[in-house]
Amino acid sequence: MANVVNSLKLLFDRPNEPMVSPKGDNNALFQVTEQYLGEDYQNNGIEINNRYGDTATEIIPLKDLQQVPRFTLARQLPRDAEFSTFLPAHQEMADEVIDELLSVPENQLQDFLSTCVFARVNLNPQLFNYCYSVALLHRNDTKNVPIQNFAETFPSKFMDSRVFAQAREAAAVSSQGAPRIPIIIPRDFTATDLDNEHRLAYFREDIGVNLHHWHWHLVYPFSARQRRIVDKDRRGELFYYMHQQIIARYNGERLNNSLPRVKKFSNWNEPIPEPYFPKLDSLTTSRGWPPRQANMFWQDLNRPVDGLNITVNDMRRWRRNVEEAISTGFAQKADGTTQTLDIDTLGNMVESSILSPNPQLYGALHNNGHSFAAYMHDPKHEYLESFSVMADEATTMRDPFFYRWHAFIDDLFQTFKESTHVRPYTRSELENPGVQISSVRVESSTGDQNILNTFWTQSDVDLSRGLDFSNRGPVFARFTHLNHRPFQYVIDVNNTGDARRTTVRIFIAPKFDERNLPWALSDQRKMFIEMDKFVIPLNAGQNTIVRQSSESSVSIPFEQTFRDLSQQGTDPRQIDLVSFNYCGCGWPQHMLVPKGTEPGAQYDLFVMLSNYDLDSVNNPDGSTLTCKEASSYCGLKDKLYPDRRSMGYPFDRPSNTAANIDDFILPNMFRQDITIRLQNVTEPNPKNAAN
Ligand code: CUO
Numbered sequence: 001m002a003n004v005v006n007s008l009k010l011l012f013d014r015p016n017e018p019m020v021s022p023k024g025d026n027n028a029l030f031q032v033t034e035q036y037l038g039e040d041y042q043n044n045g046i047e048i049n050n051r052y053g054d055t056a057t058e059i060i061p062l063k064d065l066q067q068v069p070r071f072t073l074a075r076q077l078p079r080d081a082e083f084s085t086f087l088p089a090h091q092e093m094a095d096e097v098i099d100e101l102l103s104v105p106e107n108q109l110q111d112f113l114s115t116c117v118f119a120r121v122n123l124n125p126q127l128f129n130y131c132y133s134v135a136l137l138h139r140n141d142t143k144n145v146p147i148q149n150f151a152e153t154f155p156s157k158f159m160d161s162r163v164f165a166q167a168r169e170a171a172a173v174s175s176q177g178a179p180r181i182p183i184i185i186p187r188d189f190t191a192t193d194l195d196n197e198h199r200l201a202y203f204r205e206d207i208g209v210n211l212h213h214w215h216w217h218l219v220y221p222f223s224a225r226q227r228r229i230v231d232k233d234r235r236g237e238l239f240y241y242m243h244q245q246i247i248a249r250y251n252g253e254r255l256n257n258s259l260p261r262v263k264k265f266s267n268w269n270e271p272i273p274e275p276y277f278p279k280l281d282s283l284t285t286s287r288g289w290p291p292r293q294a295n296m297f298w299q300d301l302n303r304p305v306d307g308l309n310i311t312v313n314d315m316r317r318w319r320r321n322v323e324e325a326i327s328t329g330f331a332q333k334a335d336g337t338t339q340t341l342d343i344d345t346l347g348n349m350v351e352s353s354i355l356s357p358n359p360q361l362y363g364a365l366h367n368n369g370h371s372f373a374a375y376m377h378d379p380k381h382e383y384l385e386s387f388s389v390m391a392d393e394a395t396t397m398r399d400p401f402f403y404r405w406h407a408f409i410d411d412l413f414q415t416f417k418e419s420t421h422v423r424p425y426t427r428s429e430l431e432n433p434g435v436q437i438s439s440v441r442v443e444s445s446t447g448d449q450n451i452l453n454t455f456w457t458q459s460d461v462d463l464s465r466g467l468d469f470s471n472r473g474p475v476f477a478r479f480t481h482l483n484h485r486p487f488q489y490v491i492d493v494n495n496t497g498d499a500r501r502t503t504v505r506i507f508i509a510p511k512f513d514e515r516n517l518p519w520a521l522s523d524q525r526k527m528f529i530e531m532d533k534f535v536i537p538l539n540a541g542q543n544t545i546v547r548q549s550s551e552s553s554v555s556i557p558f559e560q561t562f563r564d565l566s567q568q569g570t571d572p573r574q575i576d577l578v579s580f581n582y583c584g585c586g587w588p589q590h591m592l593v594p595k596g597t598e599p600g601a602q603y604d605l606f607v608m609l610s611n612y613d614l615d616s617v618n619n620p621d622g623s624t625l626t627c628k629e630a631s632s633y634c635g636l637k638d639k640l641y642p643d644r645r646s647m648g649y650p651f652d653r654p655s656n657t658a659a660n661i662d663d664f665i666l667p668n669m670f671r672q673d674i675t676i677r678l679q680n681v682t683e684p685n686p687k688n689a690a691n
Contacts, residue, residue, distance in 0.1 A: 004109040005145050007060045011116055011132060012148035015125040016283060016468040019117060020049040022056055025464075025472060029056035030117060035065060038121040063114040069100045074123050074131075080285050083126035084391040086370045089307030091223050094131050097123065099225040101135035109141055126284055129153060133218050137581050138229050147581050148465065150214050150394060151207050154283070155466040155477070157394045158207045160189045161281035161288065163477050167463050168470045175471035182460055182478035182688075190279050190398075197274055197400045199257040202595070203250065204398050206481055207461065208558075208588025212633075214394040215585035216242055219634060222353035222367070230354050234641045236347025240413045241647035242633045245554075245587075247410050248529050250403050252510050252594045256601050256676075260514040264407035265369075268312050271295035272376075274400040278389050283468065289395070290377050290388045298372045299379040306387075308375075310368055318363030322350060322412060329421035331357040343646065346416055350409060365412075369405050370396065414526065417653045424656040425649075432611040432668035434497030435538065440607045440670045444487040450674045451600070452593050457483040459558075459685040476689060480682055484549070484593035491545040491607055491670075495538045501612040503643065504545060506532040507651065508594075511602040511673070521660050525651040528606065530554050531592065533632055533643065535612065549592065554632040556586035559687070586630025596676025604661055605672040608650060617644050 007030075010023040020041050022029045029052050030036070037045040053059060074093040077083065084090050097119060104112045116135075120128050129150075136142045151158045166183045174180045190205065191198040203209065220238065224230050251261040265272070277291040300311040325331045330338045331345055339345065339357055348355040352364040374391035378384075389395035396402050416422065446453055460476040467475060489506060507528040513519055519527070532552045536545060550557065594601075617640045635641045646652045650664075658664035665671055 003060075004113055005142075007113055008109075008116065008136070008142065008145045009148070010060075011120055012129070012153050013465050014468045015129055015153055015466070018045075019121050020045045020052070022052050026057050027055060027472075028058040028060055029053055030060045030062060032117075032121075033062065033064065035068065036062060036117055036121050062117055063110055065111075065114055065118060069097075069115065069118060071097060071100070071119070071122060074127060077124040077127055079124050081124055082282060082285055082386045082392070083124055083130065084374075084387055085130065085217070085221070085223075085393065086367050086374070086391045087306040087308060087387075089305065090127070092307070093127060094134075095223055095225050097127065097131035098134050098138075098221075098229070101131060102139060102226060102229075106139065106141045112139070112142070124284075126154070130218070134221055134224075134229070137219060143581070145581075147215075147218070147584065149211070151211055151461055152463065152465045154394070155461070155463045156281055156283040157392065158210060158280075158461075159185050159477055159479065160279050162279075163463070164281070164283070164467070167467055167475045167477065171464065171467060171471040171473060171475045174473050174475070180474065180476065182476040185477055185479040187456075187480040190277060195275075196259060199259065200250070200253055200400070202480075202482055203253050203591070204400065204402075206588070206591060207479060208481065209591055210394055210397050212585060212587050213246075213397050216633065217393040219585045222351050224354070227354070233635065233639070234344050234647070235635075236344040236349075236351070236353065236355060237647050238633070238635060238641070239347040239351050239353075240343060240410075241652075243406050244410050244413065244526075244648065245529060245633070246397070247403060247406055248509075248527055249591075249594065252527060252529060255510050255512075255514055256595050256597055262403045262407045264411050265401070265404040266408055266411075268298050268315065268372075271297055272373075272401060272404070274404070276389070276399045276401065278395070278398060280389070280395065282386075283466070285386060287386070290385055292376060292388060292399075292401070296376040299376060301371060301375055301379050303375065303379070303381040305381055306371075308371055310371075312372070314363065315365065315368060315372070318361075318365050321361050321363075322346075322365060323415075325349065325362070326412065326416045326419060329419065332361055334358045334360060341416070341421065343413065343416065343422075346413060350412055366405075366409050369409070373399075373401050373405060422653050424653060427666070429614065430610075430650055430669075431666050432502065432609055434495060435502060435609050436494045436496070436667040437491060437607060437609060437670040438494055439490075439492045440605065440672045441490050442487050442605065442672075442674055443490060445485045450605075450672065452487055452596065452674060452676045453485040453679055454593055454596050454676060455483055455485070455679040456480050456682040457590065457685050458682060458688070460688045462689070474689065478688070481590055482595055483590045487549045489532070489545070489547045489549075489607070491547075491609075493538065493543045493545060493609060495540055495543060497540065499537065499539050501535055501616075502538050502609040503533060503535050503612055503615045504547070505608040505610060505649070506530070506547075507606045508603045508674070509606070511604050518660065521658050521664055522654050524604075524661060525654065528651045529594075530632055530648070535615070538609075550589065552589070552592055554587045554630060555589040555592045556584060556630050558589050560584060560586075584630075585634045587633060594676055596678045598678050598680055600675040600677040603674050603676055605674045606661065606669065607672070608669045610645070610649075610668070615644055617642060 013023045032049050073096045104115050133147050136145050220235050275294040278289045280289045301308045329341050331341050349362045351366045374387035389399050458478050458480050460478050463475045509527040619639045631642050
């Protein structure tokens with residue numbers, strides 16, 4: 001069993017290399033038979049494979065497949081094409097492959113391994129990687145197979161293409177014994193500060209942020225032949241909430257950089273003033289990702305190769321229908337009946353997922369918006385161009401337009417939350433009788449009180465597993481990212497009632513808007529970002545709650561975002577892999593705290609201790625909460641979302657009584673002024689492997 005798990009891990013290695021050659025750092029060789037040759041190695045594959053056998057440290061046998069998958073659709077995607085789940089044709093291919101990989105009976109791991117090798121041999125590497133990852137996540141018998149860090153498997157989606165020539169050279173010379181020198185990726189490689197939007201590049205192009213987004217969509221696919229893959233507890237609501245929080249975070253960062261909140265892309269006739277030049281190359285297509293010039297327009301799409309034949313007017317029609325559902329509070333189902341609209345249904349309708357009440361009527365507004373944005377340069381496939389970064393979940397957050405589009409999408413959800421169909425919270429839904437917070441403070445590891453300190457860190461990521469056709473051995477790219485000094489929250493509480501549990505909810509938001517005026521709560525509520533949420537016991541009487549910033553329920557530790565799997569076998573702090581695969585979609589810890597400003601940006605820290613009787617969910621077996629690290633955005637595998645309240649509570653909807661945050665505060669809540677201060681220094685990550 002352990003051996004099969006190790007063999008399965010190797011299928012992530014060097015995704016563009018053929019299966020006839022060795023895999024992994026230890027030179028393991030899959031023993032291919034005729035069944036596993038694929039088109040390119042029909043003639044000499046066995047011979048090449050045998051030749052490698054002389055130096056291989058391990059030979060991995062494969063079974064003869066009794067049922068050979070046909071992959072009728074999936075084989076149509078050329079090996080050197082880009083793959084995107086947003087494209088209907090590609091999604092159907094993925095559905096076919098995922099279905100095939102899931103249909104191998106559980107606990108027949110050798111069969112599963114062989115089927116996967118067959119798929120890898122015959123399919124586009126990106127398509128394979130996606131389907132394989134989804135299958136690993138959704139089978140019970142592959143829980144212990146870690147999903148390889150995508151930035152290591154496909155590094156070209158995450159960093160400047162110039163890195164790769166240097167990386168190949170570094171791999172070649174280090175194989176001759178030269179010391180390994182990391183390749184430095186400058187912080188500003190896609191634009192200059194002449195472009196205002198470039199001030200946000202540290203956020204948009206952060207490797208961890210993009211990994212988070214890629215991983216979230218892997219955990220929450222919107223389509224599959226087996227409904228259970230999509231139909232997870234509150235997945236439509238989570239689609240809304242996770243992306244709402246991204247927009248809130250981005251808007252906060254914009255204010256820190258003297259830019260106004262992002263303007264939603266609402267008028268689809270309008271040119272898009274924000275250009276984006278990604279400077280990424282694809283190692284699959286050997287081509288650069290298409291850039292977008294300033295002032296380009298959405299255009300009708302007719303690209304049969306992608307299964308796309310949609311007009312901007314189609315989008316308008318779907319939008320009208322969605323807006324009508326929001327204003328009436330009802331969704332029209334395909335069978336002619338209606339259903340009351342709730343946020344979860346709306347999420348599935350807008351994205352859209354296969355759980356949409358009526359895909360015909362409501363279309364796939366969000367997904368197709370990504371496609372419109374991604375194909376402005378070649379809407380009719382006249383130039384044989386592939387899509388821009390907007391259509392790949394691993395790269396889309398790099399583009400300023402992502403935020404304009406998701407601001408539009410979020411506005412649909414907010415309109416629903418502001419409508420008469422969503423009732424403002426009553427006092428009894430907000431209060432927690434007998435629980436009174438007397439003080440809240442944050443204590444930074446620097447000794448500061450109520451000041452959070454941010455700074456820059458240089459960290460290494462190992463490229464070697466994605467550096468196809470080059471020498472073995474680690475090759476490090478060193479990139480600069482935002483970081484913060486660790487801190488803790490200290491909350492003093494008086495409980496005049498009996499001992500009980502409570503949920504601690506911690507949010508922050510900028511204290512002033514872009515004109516430096518205090519917020520109306522109706523606006524500020526959309527700016528609050530969740531920092532942490534946890535359940536604790538309260539004793540009767542005085543309590544002091546201390547919580548470390550590193551324990552946050554929204555984020556995953558740095559080591560998990562950038563983990564080096566080859567090191568993990570011996571690491572005593574090795575994370576639970578089941579947790580990783582699912583909770584790897586958490587927000588990266590190093591981006592937990594907004595950048596702030598050098599003089600110090602003023603923020604409201606909001607803490608609430610809510611009534612646990614109204615929070616708790618009945619999860620079967622409460623014993624092992626996997627994913628305790630990142631349940632706020634990831635949920636829990638095979639369980640109910642661990643909080644009964646609406647996601648974003650208590651800020652998910654307007655208040656009908658409070659005009660500003662201070663009006664909103666009840667005894668079980670507290671608002672504290674804090675400052676976020678950027679120390680504009682860059683420090684090496686002490687955990688860097690290379691020097
Ligand atoms: Cu995550 Cu638009 O959904 O990107």
